Amino acid sequence: MAKKDKGKRKLDRKAKKVQEEEELQSLEKRIQEFDPAVDGASISDFANLPISKATLQGLKEANFVTMTDIQKKTICVSLKGDDVMGTAKTGSGKTLAFLVPVIEALTRAQITEFDGLAALVISPTRELAVQIFEVLTKIGKYNSFSAGLVTGGKEVQFEKERVARMNILVGTPGRISQHLNETVGMDTSNLQVLVLDEADRCLDMGFKKQIDSIVGHLPPTRQTLLFSATQSDNVSDLARLSLTNPKRIGVSADNSVSATPESLEQFYVRIPLGEKLDMLWSFIKSHLKAKILVFFSSLKQVQYAYESFRTLQPGISLLKLYGRHKQVTRLETTTKFSHAQYACLFATDIVARGLDFPAIDWVIQVDCPEDPATYVHRAGRCARFGRPGKSLLMLLPSEEEAMLTRLKANGIEPKFMNIKQKNKKTIRPQLQSLCFKDPKMKNLGQRAFISYYRSIYVQKDKEVFKVDELPAEKYAASLGLPGAPKIKIKGGEASKERKNMSxxxxxxxxxxxxxxxxxxxxxxxxxxxxxxxxRQNQTVLSEQYLNMTGTKIRKNGDDEEEDDEDDFMKVKRKDHEIVDEELPDLTLPASKRAAKKALSKKLSLANHGLPTKLKFDDDGEAHPLYELEDEESFKSKGDAATQKEQYVEKETMAMNEADVEDKETARAKRQEKKRKRKEAERRLRDEDDSEDDEETIVTLGTADLDRDLESSDESDDEPSQKKPKWFHKSNRADDNEDDGIVELDEPQTLEDLEALTSRLINN
Incomplete structure (x- = not known):
């Protein structure tokens, strides 16, 4: 009977395997026949796309039925295997636009857990990475890929033990780069898709080093997907990613269509720097039944505004979020604000990218954004997926004209909002009282003041941000400070040169x-x-030094010099006339360099003119050791500028060649190091016969039941011939000997414990 069941299971597995191969062939045929230009315009639902049944089932259960515009255009092109640069308004569903092609690419390639890393999704912030991973686990629950989330703020060793077995990896640039460089077993040779969410932020100078390191580990034959609300058109950025004829889809950088949602109402207000906090307080007090997101330019301003407003209690829940929070705190704050009906979140630009907070009513930008792209991402936190939302931008009189001009050039024209005087409330006396009573609040205010000035000073657009026109005293008074703190800003070309100097x-x-x-x-x-x-306090030195310098020691109020017969260092001179001209020059050198020069025979040659040492050429003629080129031969080669350019070009080429060789050598050393570590771990695993601890791996879908059934079938062929261990009693009928071992169940109650004690005593 067991043999019949075993044969039936083998037939079922073969039939299932044949069915899966037929489905894959049918899917490949549908994709080849699919024309994005013709068929893409006519479809509106995910069910009409040439994608697998498992992905469709996951999308349906996650309530994703109808596609947005960016999803229609990009998914159809991505399924064909082309590189894509997708640009769309904030809140338009860009996450699904790249997750669906990623899952389908791995499905068609028949990726298993033994194939290593096959898809890499990079996001600039931890919160956005968590959000992407949550969507991935929802829509991919019926696929059999393993997926992992790696971000900063988590234990690296815990990730290293598991990340090598992941097929899809979602994370931030820094942590992904660390794993690619350090983790044993990270094989990227089979990578199919690379995704950069918020690509313009990932490609800027803040993540340049990490992105270059990641791309250096990846094979060039891969599909690359870039998505953002504001896309980078820099040729050097695109060349770094090895893009092959990328398809540009969505809002381009050169047209005048705004990248902000159509349901977003945009306003701006002209306000002096000293009235910003009063304006923010008045706004919050008049919108207690709303969900508000407030942006500051620095975390010190967030801390001060949060602590001061929380003490004054405006009547609404207050939260804060910035980059230096611990990871657990950041996730808790994000969850609280997402689930809250009415709340106010003070945050830096770390929240401005990609995060989907439901039902935000107002986005307040207290400080001017650095460029229109930052404005788009900030304002795009509300009015997502067609919901209504409003944005308010506070501009200083010195920032208004230039910033509005730059916004208008990008198709963004916020309306002017006039604030009535009767609606304004001031909290300056309360802030002054707080800073006077609490030194910590005063310190926070001073730090907020300095951080704001530094944030203005480091901005590149000096036509918008004019640090010289900021009213320091008025701003300090608005923070409750008694005066403006002194600011020492380090920076500039001179400081950079000194910093890099040896x-x-x-x-x-x-x-x-x-x-x-x-x-x-x-x-x-x-x-x-x-x-x-x-030194002023010479008495701390030794008596010998004091005697050499002629210093007298006062004892018991006497000025007489202390006599000591054993003091051989004491110098006594009487009636000697010393002539300074007859004395040798025994002064100490002025510096260490001069002292070294005085003691070195080689360095002292500089005081005796040029060296007279000669060298002989092949003809036997003598030449000075250091011979300068004459002026005529130098001029015959061209002017000095031309010779300088030739020399610099020659040295640059040599350095570039050496740089390529050094990179190849470093890459080979790194690979060899990883190989040796992998071999060492394999040897350790072979020697260790103990069972592995249970590991937690996030898996999309169910396990491979066929493989488990096959292993169980093999175990059914031959019965187990293992000998009973010493702690097992024999079950044989002819074994009547008492080995003195009593098998008992673990006591659960007090009565069981008493029975066990009695039985042990009797034995």
Missing amino acids: KALLNLEKANAEGEDADNGQKKVRTKYDRMFE
Whole structure:
């Protein structure tokens, strides 16, 4: 009977395998016959797309039925295997636009858990990565791929033990780059798709190093999908990703169509810097039955506004979110604000990208965004998926004209909002009282003041951000401070050069700047010996030093010099006339460099003119050791500028060639190191016969039942011949010997424990 069941299961597995192959062939045929230009315009539902049944079932259960415009255009093209640059308004469903092609690409390639990493999804923030991963687990629950989420703020070792077995990896650039460089077993040779969500943010200077490191590990033959509300057209950025004829879909950078949602109402208000907090307080007090998101330019401003407003209690739940929060706190804050009906969240631009907070009524931009792209992402947190929403931008009089011009050039024209004086309320006295009573609040206010000025100073667009026109005293008074703190801003080209200068050159520059004669009225270089001799409290030094310098020690109020017969260091001179001209020059060198020069015979040659050492050529003629080229031969080669350019070009080519060789060497060393570590771990696993601990792996779909059934069938062929272990009693009928071992169940109640005690005593 068992043999019949075994044969039946084998036939079922073969039939299932044949059916899956037929479905894949049918799916490939549908995709090849599918024309995005013709068929893409006529379809509106996911069910009409040439995608697998498992993906359709996951989309249906997650209530994704009808496609948005960006999903219609990009999914149809992505299924054909082309590279895509998708640009669409915020809240238009870009997440599904790249997750569906990712799952389908892995399905058609028949990726299993043994094939390693096949898809990589990169997002600039942790919150956005978590949001993408949650959507992936919903729509891919019926697919058999393993997926992992790696972000900063989590335990790296925990991820390293599991990440090598993931087919789809979602994470931030820094953590993904770390795993590719350090984790053993991370094989990217089978990568099918690379996705960059909020691509313009991922490709900027903030993540340049991490993205370059990631791309260096990936094969060039892959599909690349870039998605953002504001796309980068920089040729160098696109070349770094090895894009092959990418299809540009959506809002392009050169037309005048706004990237903000149509249901978004946009306003701006002209307000002095000293009235911003009063304006924000008045707005919150008049919108207590609303969900508000407030943007500041720095986290110190977020901290001060949150702490001060929370103390004053406006009557609405207040939350804060910025980058230096721990990961657990950031996720808790995001969840609370998402589920809240009425709340106010103070945040930095970390929230401006991709996060989907449901039903936000107002987005308040207290500080001016750095560019129109930042404005689009900030304002796009509300009015998502066709819902209504409003945005308010606070502009200083010095920022208004230039910023509105830049917004208008991008098709964004917010309306002017006039605030009535009777609706304005001031909280300046309350803030002054808080800063006076609580030193911590005063410190927070000072830090907020300094961080705001620094954020304005580092902006690139100096026509919008004019740090010289900011009223420092009025702004400090609006924060409740008694006066404007002193600001020391480090930066500029000079500081960058000094920062990158070697320590030897920095010390040389300092010595040259200070090493002037005292006769010229400039400060002389002071060595450690000078500082020692100039100490005020000389009595802490040894008596021998005091005797050498002629210092008298006062004892019991007497000025007599202490006599000590054993003090051989004491110098006593009487009636000697010392002539300074007859004495040798025994002064200490002025610096370490001079001391080294005085003791080195080689360095002292500089005081004796040029060296007289000669060298001989092949003809036996003598030449000076250091021979300069004459002026005529130098001019015959061209002018100095041309020779300089030729020399620089020659050296640049040599450096580029050396750089390529160094990169290849480093790559080979890294691969060899990973291979050795992998071999070491494999040897350890072979030696270890103990059972592995249970591991937690996020899996999309069910396990491979066929493989489990096959292993169970093999175990049915031959009965187990294992010998009973020492703690097992024999079940044989002829075994009547008592081995003295009593098998008992674990006691659950007090009565069981008493019975067990009695039985053990009797035995």
